[in-house]
Amino acid sequence: MSRIGKMPIVIPAKVQVSITGQAVKVTGPRGNLAWSVPEGIRASVADGKVTFTPESSQRRLGALHGLSRAMVNNMVIGVSQGFTKDLELQGVGYRAKVDGKKLVLNVGFSHPVEMVIPEGLSLEVSKKQDNISITGSDKQVLGEFAAVVRRVRPPEPYKGKGIRYRGEIVKTKAGKKVSA
DSSP: OOHHHHSOEEOOTTOEEEEETTEEEEEETTEEEEEEOOTTEEEEEETTEEEEEESSOOHHHHHHHHHHHHHHHHHHHHHHTOEEEEEEEESTTOEEEEETTEEEEESSSSSOEEEEOOTTEEEEEOTTSOEEEEEESOHHHHHHHHHHHHHHSOOOTTTOOEEEETTOOOOOOOOOOOOO
């Protein structure tokens, strides 16, 4: 059995978890999330805790056991507290702004890059327009959108210009060496 899968999930106040068959629905102050538990894993709610048990001791079910617990735990945290990812724009003239339901990036191309913000996410851009803060309740959607934004202009290895996660360390190369 999975070590992570064995740990019960404590349901905080104002959060409701309902299980019907293989479907798990989590409702809280920040929204509703649903996920389908894989076949071979049983989920149950009792005494304010969610527990998962595999039907047999197969290796595949051990992995799905931990996955199921982690996914539902992320759902519970998402609807109660939410998740945040911060991105930094490094480079002269690199700017970002939110225009309605679109994120507009000026990152050194001949044209601004416009991206539609997915449903359930909210973006904040700093006054200097060089930091983007993405918040939402679904960790998977949030991480995927942050990765798509970063992919527009990933940090390059010579000067470090580009879009990076806050706290990300970019290894820089030396560049050309002139021999005299």
